[in-house]
Structures are given as structure tokens and as C-alpha cells.
Amino acid sequence: MGVSVNEAVSTDPVRDHPPPARRRGGRGRSALEVALLTVLAIVMLFPVLWMIETSIKENRDVYAIPAKFFNFQFTMDHFKDVFVGAGGGRSALSVSFLNSVVVAGVSTVLATVLGVPAAWAYSRFAVKAKKDQLFFILSTRFMPPVVVVIPIFLMYRQVGLIDTELGLILIYAAFNLPFTIWMMKGFVDEVPAEYEDAAMLDGYTRLQAFRRFTLPLLVPGIAATAVFALIFSWNEFVFAIFLTSSDDVRTAPPAIAGLIGGTTVDWGLVAASSVVFALPVLVFAYLVRKHLVAGVTLGAVRR
Amino acid sequence: MAGIEVTALHKRYPDGTVAVDHVDLSIGDGELFVMLGPSGCGKTTTLRAIAGLARQTTGDIRIGDTLVNDLPPAERDIAMVFQFYALYPHLRTRDNLAFPLRAEGLPKAEVRERVEEAARLMRLGPLLDRRPRRLSGGEQQRVALARALVRRPRAFLMDEPLTNLDAELRADMRTEIKHLQGELGTTMVYVTHDQVEAMSLGHRIAILNKGRVEQIGTPLEVYDRPATLFCAAFIGSPPMNLIEVEVADGKLRGKGGLVLTPPPGLPRDRDLVAGVRPEALEVTEPGAERSVPARVASVEWLGDEIIYVVDHGGERDVRVRMPPTGRFAADAPVGLRHTGGTPAVYDVKTEELVA
Numbered sequence: 001m002g003v004s005v006n007e008a009v010s011t012d013p014v015r016d017h018p019p020p021a022r023r024r025g026g027r028g029r030s031a032l033e034v035a036l037l038t039v040l041a042i043v044m045l046f047p048v049l050w051m052i053e054t055s056i057k058e059n060r061d062v063y064a065i066p067a068k069f070f071n072f073q074f075t076m077d078h079f080k081d082v083f084v085g086a087g088g089g090r091s092a093l094s095v096s097f098l099n100s101v102v103v104a105g106v107s108t109v110l111a112t113v114l115g116v117p118a119a120w121a122y123s124r125f126a127v128k129a130k131k132d133q134l135f136f137i138l139s140t141r142f143m144p145p146v147v148v149v150i151p152i153f154l155m156y157r158q159v160g161l162i163d164t165e166l167g168l169i170l171i172y173a174a175f176n177l178p179f180t181i182w183m184m185k186g187f188v189d190e191v192p193a194e195y196e197d198a199a200m201l202d203g204y205t206r207l208q209a210f211r212r213f214t215l216p217l218l219v220p221g222i223a224a225t226a227v228f229a230l231i232f233s234w235n236e237f238v239f240a241i242f243l244t245s246s247d248d249v250r251t252a253p254p255a256i257a258g259l260i261g262g263t264t265v266d267w268g269l270v271a272a273s274s275v276v277f278a279l280p281v282l283v284f285a286y287l288v289r290k291h292l293v294a295g296v297t298l299g300a301v302r303r
Numbered sequence: 304m305a306g307i308e309v310t311a312l313h314k315r316y317p318d319g320t321v322a323v324d325h326v327d328l329s330i331g332d333g334e335l336f337v338m339l340g341p342s343g344c345g346k347t348t349t350l351r352a353i354a355g356l357a358r359q360t361t362g363d364i365r366i367g368d369t370l371v372n373d374l375p376p377a378e379r380d381i382a383m384v385f386q387f388y389a390l391y392p393h394l395r396t397r398d399n400l401a402f403p404l405r406a407e408g409l410p411k412a413e414v415r416e417r418v419e420e421a422a423r424l425m426r427l428g429p430l431l432d433r434r435p436r437r438l439s440g441g442e443q444q445r446v447a448l449a450r451a452l453v454r455r456p457r458a459f460l461m462d463e464p465l466t467n468l469d470a471e472l473r474a475d476m477r478t479e480i481k482h483l484q485g486e487l488g489t490t491m492v493y494v495t496h497d498q499v500e501a502m503s504l505g506h507r508i509a510i511l512n513k514g515r516v517e518q519i520g521t522p523l524e525v526y527d528r529p530a531t532l533f534c535a536a537f538i539g540s541p542p543m544n545l546i547e548v549e550v551a552d553g554k555l556r557g558k559g560g561l562v563l564t565p566p567p568g569l570p571r572d573r574d575l576v577a578g579v580r581p582e583a584l585e586v587t588e589p590g591a592e593r594s595v596p597a598r599v600a601s602v603e604w605l606g607d608e609i610i611y612v613v614d615h616g617g618e619r620d621v622r623v624r625m626p627p628t629g630r631f632a633a634d635a636p637v638g639l640r641h642t643g644g645t646p647a648v649y650d651v652k653t654e655e656l657v658a
Contacts, residue, residue: 126316194389197356203377203406213391 048278054271055079062267078272092247093273096255101280103165103251104233107172111229114173115180116222120210122181123188124196134185137178145175145238153242163244168251171239176229183228187221188214223291231281252277305367305457305490306332307353312362314348314514322348323359324514330492335484337493337505341537345514346494347462353492354460355379366457377406382451383460386467388443390435396422396446397431403454417453424483425449441472448480458490465500477503498538502526510534528647532654535578535647541610543578544621548648550575555648559617559639560595566645566658574651581624583643586611586631594638599631615639 053072054062061072085091121127122134152171153162161167191214199209241254250258256277259270285292309328315321323345330336338346351357353364355376364371371379382403390399400421404414422431425445435443444464451459461480465473481504484491495501501508502522510517510525510533518530529535535543548555548563555563555577563577587594597615604627611623611631623639631637650657 126318126320128317128319130318192385192387192389194385194387195391197351197354197376197383197385198389198391200356200376201354201381201383202403205375216393 051271051274054267055275056272057268059266059268078266078268079276081266081269082273082276093252093255093259093269095247096250096252097276099165099249100234100252100277103168103172104230107169107176107233108226108230110169110173111176111180112222112226115177115225116184116215116218117210118177119181119184120188120214123185124193134182137181141175141178145236149238149242152239156243161243163246163249165249167243168240168249171243172233172236175236175239176232179232180225180229183225184218184221187218187225190221191217220291223288227285227288227292230284234281306330306334307336307458307490307492308363308365309349309353310363310365312349312352312364313360314345314352314357315360321514323352326362326511326514326516328509328516328519330490331506333488333490335481335491335493335504335506337495337501337508338511339495339498339501339505339508339537340511342496344511346496346511349511350460350462350492350494354381354383380457381460382454382456382458383462384444384447384451384464386463388435388440388447388467390438390443390446390450392435395432395434396427396438399435399446400427400450400453403450407454417455421449421453424452440468441476444468444476445479448483452483452487456489458492459484461491461493463495464493465495466497473500480504498540502538510537512537528656529578530656532576532578532649535649539580541581541622541624543580543647544584545649546577546579546621547618547651548575548577555646557617559597559615561615561617561639561641562593563641564645566648568658569648570650570657573657575657576649576651578647578649579621579641580643581610581622583641583646584613584621584623585640585642586613586623586625586629587638587640589636589638591638591640594640597637597639599633599635599637602631602633613637613639 053069055078056074056076057068058073058075058077061068064072081091081093082097083091083094085094122130127133156162156167161170195213195217196206196209199213200206204212235253236251237253237257240251241257244250244254247255252273256270256273259266259273307328307330309326309330312323312326312328313321314323326345326349328336328349338349340346348357352359352362353366355371355374359372366379366381390396391402394402397418400418401414404417409417422428425448427442427445427449430438430442430446435446438446444467447464464480465476468476477500480491480493493500493504495504502525505522507519507521508525509519510530512533518525518534520528520530525534525538529538529543532545535545546557546559546561546563548557550556550565550569550571553565555565555575557563557577563579569575586597586599589596595615597613600612600614600620602612603610607627609625609627609630611625612620613623614620621639647656648658649655
């Protein structure tokens with residue numbers, strides 16, 4: 001194989017040749033891989049598919065035995081029921097979805113706004129007992145929500161935060177903050193401190209330097225961290241069910257769970273509300289997927 | 304332009320680490336002053352304190368006649384070049400250069416003029432419209448230098464600016480920096496852990512260790528008469544041979560039988576160590592005049608010279624630098640002879656030069 005002089009001394013970055021495809025097992029092997037992966041995908045995705053299917057079936061098809069996979073009656077009534085109440089007007093479910101949006105959104109913003117500067121400070125400055133402080137911060141995440149929910153409940157009752165959106169926002173932000181600080185610290189460590197030094201020599205204060213030079217470079221990391229925080233707050237169930245009770249305040253997870261029980265279960269409605277509940281996080285994660293992957297790998301690889 | 308005075312600098316971090324114990328420096332106007340030392344010796348912290356990026360715990364820093372202790376970095380009228388270049392990634396070369404000037408609020412015409420001048424000086428013409436990501440390491444460092452130049456500061460601070468470049472480029476840039484500093488005549492404080500860089504660049508060198516200054520002197524002074532045992536073991540590649548000696552019959556005698564001429568004014572009743580440069584020793588045929596019997600422990604052929612590690616019955620093996628002509632094999636019986644002048648002699652306890 002000859003390499004031309006131009007190629008050999010080319011100053012262009014070497015174009016990555018795709019690695020040779022694995023050929024050892026030949027075509028049979030790749031067919032087997034595809035088959036296995038297909039089976040795996042069906043097994044993994046079946047509950048999701050079933051949920052989507054149930055949400056668009058007429059009620060009698062939902063309960064049909066044997067189950068109807070394809071020849072069911074299509075309807076959007078369940079989705080209508082999610083948002084529109086029995087007597088017209090807004091349904092209780094739609095209120096709880098709105099609550100979820102507010103609680104998850106605000107708590108994520110709060111955790112990020114507090115966590116990013118904290119991570120920056122821990123990354124940049126010599127702080128007394130830095131490792132111990134960071135460990136303490138992380139240790140608040142060691143206990144699962146179920147363990148701490150009773151004391152939190154008692155405290156909340158004292159200060160009147162029971163059954164309020166503010167209460168949920170605060171507890172979610174508090175739960176997300178350690179995670180945000182730790183994950184963001186990794187990202188801040190990756191951004192050379194010299195940018196800020198240089199900016200300070202150019203006449204900016206430390207905070208301006210952070211805002212103008214470090215912060216823009218942290219955007220992928222912030223996006224990744226915020227998505228994780230958002231997913232936690234959005235999906236959180238234990239705190240929500242213990243700390244809230246009224247329909248006006250309840251978030252979607254306990255509200256959907258509340259649909260199950262009683263004498264009859266409207267599975268179509270349960271499925272439809274689950275689909276509505278799953279969509280925002282999927283869509284959001286899809287929108288920021290570039291940042292998400294870049295962010296997660298960036299943070300993982302040490303210099 | 305201005306000189307820099309550092310008086311009794313001390314820097315202690317909140318976590319208790321003392322980065323700089325006690326440093327006094329007096330850097331002349333227009334001087335290229337190098338701070339040299341192993342990592343963690345306090346050289347970078349000292350530089351950052353001069354820049355205003357780290358506040359010293361105690362001590363004074365003067366740039367020119369101004370006491371700058373409480374001035375923020377931007378008001379100290381200095382420019383700094385970093386190890387990681389620190390070019391703003393979202394700006395083209397042209398804007399990177401113009402950035403500090405725009406921050407100062409200079410009129411557009413002058414900004415353009417100064418950027419062009421700096422670009423010409425550092426030969427950046429074709430790179431002006433590229434972003435840092437599309438520049439090689441050497442190009443980035445040239446841009447970083449140019450960004451320091453455009454401000455026409457009173458002093459340049461260089462924090463290991465060549466460490467991230469490969470060897471060949473490093474030598475080129477070294478020449479370029481030295482040339483530039485000579486041309487502009489601006490005071491420059493240059494921090495490095497590379498002694499070759501320090502020796503070739505510095506008008507004067509300060510050797511730092513554990514937050515203290517071990518020696519300040521011209522490259523020759525530092526090489527010929529290291530002020531402490533630390534300097535003796537740090538400077539030179541290979542460094543000085545440290546040979547424990549006793550004074551007897553007006554001579555310095557090492558354990559292996561080496562006899563050296565004592566410098567005048569040696570104190571009595573102290574344990575002494577003589578520092579002998581590898582080139583002040585010679586490997587000879589066994590039994591040659593004034594030589595002691597020895598054995599070659601190992602040989603390093605470096606092309607332009609040979610380093611012999613020689614066992615002559617002393618406490619430790621000595622290293623001898625020889626031209627690549629006469630060749631002795633490993634394990635060969637040889638003679639070892641001192642050919643230099645009077646060696647530097649150190650007190651074992653205080654670790655300082657006594658004569």
C-alpha cells in the first residue's frame with residue numbers, strides 16, 4: 001500500500017478511517033446480533049408499547065380477552081379525560097400536571113442557581129477542610145427519601161409547609177443540590193482557571209470573569225446536570241405522597257397512583273396520563289441530547 | 304516599565320498549607336528575572352501574588368514606586384502569559400489580541416494599530432482570523448505572547464509558558480522570548496521548573512525551595528557557586544557530585560581518596576561536603592598521575608559527551624562528564640582524577656556554602 005508524500009506530510013488533521021467492521025463471525029453473526037437485540041428491545045419496550053396502546057384503546061378493548069394487539073377501536077377519549085374534568089372544565093389530573101411542571105421546574109432552577117456557583121467556589125478556591133465539606137454535602141444524599149420523610153414531615157408541619165408547593169420545591173432543591181454541586185464541580189475542574197486569571201488581568205472582577213468566560217463554557221455541563229435534577233424532581237413520588245394531600249397541590253406521580261384503587265380502575269385513563277407524564281422528560285432529554293452526552297463524558301474523563 | 308520589589312512575602316492558604324514562607328526579591332527595571340524550582344516550591348504562588356491573582360498573607364509588593372498590595376490585577380499594569388495560554392476560546396485571534404485593549408476602553412483606531420503591531424512582531428498575520436481551537440500549541444502560545452504585548456505593560460509575568468510545547472518548539476520559542484524581551488526592554492518575571500530554560504533566558508535566576516529563596520544570581524554564579532546543597536543538587540544535568548571531605552594537611556580529602564584544593568577561609572570542626580561538577584573530574588587509565596583507583600559502574604553515551612558513573616570507594620558513586628573520544632567500558636578498572644579548580648564547600652548541618 002503506498003502513501004503519497006502529500007498524504008504522509010499532510011498537516012491536516014488525520015481523517016479518522018472507520019475501524020474495519022468486525023468480520024470474524026461473518027454475516028451469520030451480525031444477523032444473530034440483530035435478532036438478539038430485537039428480542040431484547042421488544043422485551044424492554046413492551047411495557048411502554050402496551051402503555052401507549054392502552055391509552056388509545058376503547059375501554060372494552062382494554063379489557064378484551066384475549067388481548068387485542070392490532071384490531072382495537074382507536075380513541076383519544078382517555079387523553080381528553082386527562083385534561084378535561086367530568087363536568088367540563090379542568091380535571092384534577094391536569095392541575096397535578098401543572099403542579100409537577102412548577103415544582104420540578106422551580107426546584108431544578110433553584111438547585112442549579114445555587115449549585116453552579118458553589119461548585120465553582122469549591123473548584124477554584126482553597127477552602128478549609130474542602131474534602132470534608134464536599135463529603136458532608138454528598139452524605140446528605142446517602143439516605144433514601146423514605147428514611148428521612150417522617151422527620152421532614154414533622155418539621156414541615158411545624159413551619160406550615162405541609163401540603164404546599166413551596167415545601168416540595170424546597171425539599172427537591174435540597175435533594176438535588178448535593179448532586180448538582182458534585183457533578184458541576186467536575187465540569188468546572190475541566191475549565192482551566194487561567195481563563196478567569198486572564199480576564200482578571202484584563203480588568204474584570206472575579207465574578208465578571210466567571211460569568212463572561214467560565215459560565216459559557218459550562219453550559220453543556222449545566223444542561224446535563226439540570227436534566228438529571230429535573231428527572232429526579234419530575235419522577236419523585238415518596239416526598240410528594242407524604243407531604244401533599246390536596247388535589248390543588250399534588251404533583252402528577254401521586255395523582256396518577258391515586259387513579260389505581262377503588263372498585264374499578266380506568267386503565268385507559270391511567271395509561272393516557274402515564275404517557276402524558278413520560279413525554280416532557282423524553283422530549284426535553286431529546287432536545288438537549290448533544291449537551292447530555294458531551295456533558296456526561298466530559299465530566300467523566302479526568303485530565 | 305518598572306522594577307518589582309517583593310518584601311517578606313508570605314502566603315498561607317486557608318487549609319493551612321504554606322505556599323510561600325518568606326521571599327524577598329528585588330527585580331531590576333528591564334531585567335529578565337527567572338524563578339526556578341521544583342513543583343510546590345512557591346514560585347507560581349509568588350508570581351500570582353505579584354500579578355494580584357492571589358493575595359499574600361503578609362509582605363509587600365511594589366511595582367515601580369507603587370505599593371500594589373491592595374490593587375486588583377487589572378490596575379497593576381502588568382500582563383501575564385499562562386501555561387495553558389488562556390486564549391478566549393470564542394474569540395478569533397484578532398479579537399483575543401484586542402480584548403484587553405477594548406477592556407481598557409482605548410479608541411478603535413489605536414486598538415487596530417496596536418493589534419497589527421503585535422501581530423507583526425509575533426508574525427501572526429495569517430492566524431488573525433482563526434479561533435484558538437484551530438491553532439497549534441506553538442501558535443496559541445505566540446498569540447498569548449502577542450496578547451501580553453499589546454497592552455505595553457510595565458512588566459510581563461510568564462507562568463511556565465513553554466511547558467506544554469514539544470521540545471523543538473520550546474527551544475525556538477525560548478529564543479524568541481529572549482529576543483523579544485531584549486528588544487522591548489520590558490521587565491519580565493519568568494517562572495519555570497526547567498533549568499535549561501532558566502539558564503538560557505535569565506539575566507538573573509532565583510532558585511526557590513519550600514517557599515524560600517535558596518539563591519539569587521546570574522546563571523554563571525548559580526552554576527559555579529550554588530549557595531546551598533539544594534541548589535548544588537538541583538542545577539546541572541547531571542548535578543554536582545557531593546563528596547564528603549575532611550581537611551587534612553591543607554588538603555580536602557574525600558573518603559575514596561580524592562584530593563581537592565581547599566578554598567581559603569574554611570571553618571574548622573565542621574562536617575563538610577565538597578560540590579564537584581561532573582566536568583571537573585576525569586576518568587583516566589588506571590594508575591595515571593594523581594588519580595585514585597576506581598571502577599566504571601555504568602556508562603551513558605549521549606552522543607556529544609559521555610557520562611560515566613564511577614565507583615571510587617567513596618560514600619556514593621560520582622558522575623563524570625567526558626568528551627566522547629576516550630572510551631572506557633562498564634566495569635573497567637580506571638583512574639579518577641580531579642582537574643577543576645577549588646570546589647564549592649558546604650556545611651553538612653546548615654546546608655549552606657561555607658567557602
